[in-house]
Amino acid sequence: xxxxxxxxxxxxxxxxxxxxxxxxxxxxxxxxxxxxxxxxxxxxxxxxxxxxxxxxxxxxxxxxxxxxxxxxxxxxxxxxxxxxxxxxxxxxxxxxxxxxxxxxxxxxxxxxxxxxxxxxxxxxxxxxxxxxxxxxxxxxxxxxxxxxxxxxxxxxxxxxxxxxxxxxxxxxxxxxxxxxxxxxxxxxxxxxxxxxxxxxxxxxxxxxxxxxxxxxxxxxxxxxxxxxxxxxxxxxxxxxxx
Amino acid sequence: xxxxxxxxxxxxxxxxxxxxxxxxxxxxxxxxxxxxxxxxxxxxxxxxxxxxxxxxxxxxxxxxxxxxxxxxxxxxxxxxxxxxxxxxxxxxxxxxxxxxxxxxxxxxxxxxxxxxxxxxxxxxxxxxxxxxxxxxxxxxxxxxxxxxxxxxxxxxxxxxxxxxxxxxxxxxxxxxxxxxxxxxxxxxxxxxxxxxxxxxxxxxxxxxxxxxxxxxxxxxxxxxxxxxxxxxxxxxxxxxxxxxxxxxxxxxxxxxxxxxxxxxxxxxxxxxxxxxxxxxxxxxxxxxxxxxxxxxxxxxxxxxxxxxxxx
Amino acid sequence: xxxxxxxxxxxxxxxxxxxxxxxxxxxxxxxxxxxxxxxxxxxxxxxxxxxxxxxxxxxxxxxxxxxxxxxxxxxxxxxxxxxxxxxxxxxxxxxxxxxxxxxxxxxxxxxxxxxxxxxxxxxxxxxxxxxxxxxxxxxxxxxxxxxxxxxxxxxxxxxxxxxxxxxxxxxxxxxxxxxxxxxxxxxxxxxxxxxxxxxxxxxxxxxxxxxxxxxxxxxxxxxxxxxxxxxxxxxxxxxxxxxx
Ligand SMILES: Nc1ncnc2c1ncn2[C@@H]1O[C@H](COP(=O)(O)OP(=O)(O)O)[C@@H](O)[C@H]1O
Ligand SMILES: [Mg+2]
Numbered sequence: 153x154x155x156x157x158x159x160x161x162x163x164x165x166x167x168x169x170x171x172x173x174x175x176x177x178x179x180x181x182x183x184x185x186x187x188x189x190x191x192x193x194x195x196x197x198x199x200x201x202x203x204x205x206x207x208x209x210x211x212x213x214x215x216x217x218x219x220x221x222x223x224x225x226x227x228x229x230x231x232x233x234x235x236x237x238x239x240x241x242x243x244x245x246x247x248x249x250x251x252x253x254x255x256x257x258x259x260x261x262x263x264x265x266x267x268x269x270x271x272x273x274x275x276x277x278x279x280x281x282x283x284x285x286x287x288x289x290x291x292x293x294x295x296x297x298x299x300x301x302x303x304x305x306x307x308x309x310x311x312x313x314x315x316x317x318x319x320x321x322x323x324x325x326x327x328x329x330x331x332x333x334x335x336x337x338x339x340x341x342x343x344x345x346x347x348x349x350x351x352x353x354x355x356x357x358x359x360x361x362x363x364x365x366x367x368x369x370x371x372x373x374x375x376x377x378x379x380x381x382x383x384x385x386x387x388x389x390x391x392x393x394x
Numbered sequence: 395x396x397x398x399x400x401x402x403x404x405x406x407x408x409x410x411x412x413x414x415x416x417x418x419x420x421x422x423x424x425x426x427x428x429x430x431x432x433x434x435x436x437x438x439x440x441x442x443x444x445x446x447x448x449x450x451x452x453x454x455x456x457x458x459x460x461x462x463x464x465x466x467x468x469x470x471x472x473x474x475x476x477x478x479x480x481x482x483x484x485x486x487x488x489x490x491x492x493x494x495x496x497x498x499x500x501x502x503x504x505x506x507x508x509x510x511x512x513x514x515x516x517x518x519x520x521x522x523x524x525x526x527x528x529x530x531x532x533x534x535x536x537x538x539x540x541x542x543x544x545x546x547x548x549x550x551x552x553x554x555x556x557x558x559x560x561x562x563x564x565x566x567x568x569x570x571x572x573x574x575x576x577x578x579x580x581x582x583x584x585x586x587x588x589x590x591x592x593x594x595x596x597x598x599x600x601x602x603x604x605x606x607x608x609x610x611x612x613x614x615x616x617x618x619x620x621x622x623x624x625x626x627x628x629x630x631x632x633x634x635x636x637x638x639x640x641x642x643x644x645x646x647x648x649x650x651x652x653x654x655x656x657x658x659x660x661x662x663x664x665x666x667x668x669x670x671x672x673x674x675x676x677x678x679x680x681x682x683x684x685x686x687x688x689x690x691x692x693x694x695x696x697x698x699x700x701x702x703x704x705x
Numbered sequence: 706x707x708x709x710x711x712x713x714x715x716x717x718x719x720x721x722x723x724x725x726x727x728x729x730x731x732x733x734x735x736x737x738x739x740x741x742x743x744x745x746x747x748x749x750x751x752x753x754x755x756x757x758x759x760x761x762x763x764x765x766x767x768x769x770x771x772x773x774x775x776x777x778x779x780x781x782x783x784x785x786x787x788x789x790x791x792x793x794x795x796x797x798x799x800x801x802x803x804x805x806x807x808x809x810x811x812x813x814x815x816x817x818x819x820x821x822x823x824x825x826x827x828x829x830x831x832x833x834x835x836x837x838x839x840x841x842x843x844x845x846x847x848x849x850x851x852x853x854x855x856x857x858x859x860x861x862x863x864x865x866x867x868x869x870x871x872x873x874x875x876x877x878x879x880x881x882x883x884x885x886x887x888x889x890x891x892x893x894x895x896x897x898x899x900x901x902x903x904x905x906x907x908x909x910x911x912x913x914x915x916x917x918x919x920x921x922x923x924x925x926x927x928x929x930x931x932x933x934x935x936x937x938x939x940x941x942x943x944x945x946x947x948x949x
Contacts, residue, residue, distance in 0.1 A: 578810055591778035
């Protein structure tokens with residue numbers, strides 16, 4: 153294998169950019185919280201959690217088959233002026249197709265983080281995952297907060313999906329790959345830690361990009377789970393977890 | 395043995411079903427019967443972990459495909475190997491993978507366990523797709539013998555018989571668990587893990603038993619698949635249909651007893667086959683998903699639960 | 706004779722918050738110990754650390770001459786520790802009788818001696834439910850119980866494990882006067898059969914009637930330990946309860 157510095161460099165760069173995009177998807181960290189919340193709503197360890205989860209799994213399946221019925225199983229892509237050309241810098245190229253989603257994702261992730269840590273609503277969302285009663289004492293309605301959090305997380309995920317089609321062609325079942333990825337990132341970063349999530353997303357982006365460059369793209373989906381297993385075995389609390 | 399009469403009844407029912415299919419002498423009946431019985435095994439396997447201990451496994455295809463692909467490998471290495479031996483190997487492989495992933499992921503709370511299993515399915519699929527020996531992404535052809543060993547007739551007769559045997563084993567296991575200390579331990583885990591530990595239940599060990607049994611039966615259900623389809627590629631072996639059906643059928647039938655997956659598989663499997671013939675194959679796959687969502691909302695105890703006395 | 710339970714320098718934090726700080730506690734076999742302290746002082750956390758539901762960061766727990774450190778909760782239960790949870794945690798899908806069956810199957814029958822089998826298990830479950838006054842509801846599900854009945858179920862489930870040491874974590878909160886007397890009588894009867902009992906309680910009447918010795922926890926520290934009459938007169942204890 154011809155490992156040139158140039159190739160390595162470009163792989164690293166696109167890895168970083170890809171990592172930024174993953175970070176946006178992983179704001180589904182929030183999605184996790186939502187899941188958790190739903191789970192609480194369906195009565196914690198009660199029989200209902202089984203049904204709550206299966207309910208979402210059913211929705212996933214229906215959405216996927218629905219997309220197949222409408223768009224077929226083939227890969228689809230879009231055209232835009234910025235897909236194709238690259239921003240040429242001295243040492244490396246920055247492809248616009250990655251740079252645009254990177255910037256959008258970063259803006260979104262940082263914006264969300266500020267919202268979550270600064271605004272009343274954002275703090276209430278973080279609180280609802282921890283302590284419903286305390287939240288009620290703050291005169292906030294947990295159900296309303298959960299609804300907002302859920303909507304926000306779905307919207308974020310949808311925006312991330314829109315970015316994905318800029319990066320690469322997509323097909324209806326591609327979402328399943330991302331569930332594993334997002335999950336690996338959240339666990340690696342430490343559940344609930346924003347900086348941890350950022351670091352983990354960048355790391356996974358780079359490792360995946362290096363993997364596809366040097367071993368072939370068909371191996372990329374396995375990277376996330378490898379990372380997940382190693383994390384669980386070595387440090388279950390994640391990089392920045394408590 | 396307390397369970398012996400039950401097993402004898404199951405065997406008798408399986409024999410009657412098989413005799414009926416032979417008497418009909420219609421290979422279509424065998425093909426449909428195989429699919430439905432396969433789903434009884436898959437649903438029962440899922441229910442051992444999901445229904446009894448409350449850990450929801452979304453990665454059914456990983457275990458199912460491990461069974462299927464271990465048969466592909468064995469068939470290439472030892473073509474003369476009898477199918478039951480392949481089923482044992484496939485089951486053991488999938489069971490080991492179940493215990494291994496269980497060991498790493500069962501420390502995760504409910505939701506996270508489920509997502510981890512979904513990720514496992516993606517990874518196993520990636521590994522198989524990149525493994526040229528089993529055909530990689532192109533898939534592999536498996537020559538099905540024309541005549542069934544031992545019983546004569548078409549090979550599909552033999553596959554159906556084998557699957558019926560697996561089904562008897564799976565149901566007998568599930569019912570034995572329900573009535574044993576193991577079943578009570580599983581229920582305690584499902585209801586409250588900390589309280590179970592405080593009552594002396596070795597939760598990790600029990601959960602590993604459940605993942606091992608559940609994964610093992612899924613692998614066994616998958617082992618005859620290459621001979622049934624004769625051409626196996628990752629896209630079909632890892633189809634989400636298997637996963638959705640294996641979850642939907644116990645939920646629709648009822649997760650609290652061994653009977654639930656049977657009722658669910660017969661009803662949903664039959665309905666799917668009917669829709670496939672009468673309307674289209676695209677609609678029939680939607681059925682399980684839609685029915686599952688409807689049932690978890692309006693009939694959380696499943697069909698069996700509707701008929702059970704309310705305590 | 707060495708103590709049955711021996712807690713040494715036990716410390717537990719939640720993030721930056723120190724919940725328990727260098728707790729020393731000895732309980733002799735056959736003793737009845739009362740453990741009191743204001744809400745949030747760390748009593749339940751101490752129970753959780755002793756029983757293995759939580760892992761303590763520092764210090765050690767010895768029970769019946771064996772170190773328990775690193776053992777999981779179920780191993781501790783099998784060695785003879787049992788506790789009731791302050792917030793009841795019944796097995797929701799099992800009937801009351803089946804709730805008690807779990808510790809019999811997994812704690813009592815795992816000990817090698819004194820295993821209970823067959824119909825005797827059910828009989829034993831019903832006896833125990835009778836002792837806490839829940840005999841009529843043996844076949845009902847926990848969701849049919851009141852919060853107070855759930856506390857009784859908690860206690861019965863801990864008793865079903867046939868422990869050497871039973872820790873009752875606020876088992877009497879909300880009970881009527883007569884019911885408190887019943888539970889105290891039950892615990893004293895149990896103690897008479899050789900079971901060591903630690904009772905965590907806010908109802909001072911119950912504490913004083915039950916305890917042979919009293920320990921006081923305030924803000925994660927043990928501030929007093931001794932004869933009940935002396936402890937309640939201790940200046941520091943009075944200050945902790947009544948403020949300056
Ligand atoms: N799992 C936990 N996470 C964080 N803090 C906890 C946890 N459990 C208890 N605490 C805190 O530890 C302190 C002691 O709690 P606890 O042992 O329940 O007190 P007590 O039983 O004496 O009322 C309280 O301030 C409580 O908020
Ligand atoms: Mg307490």
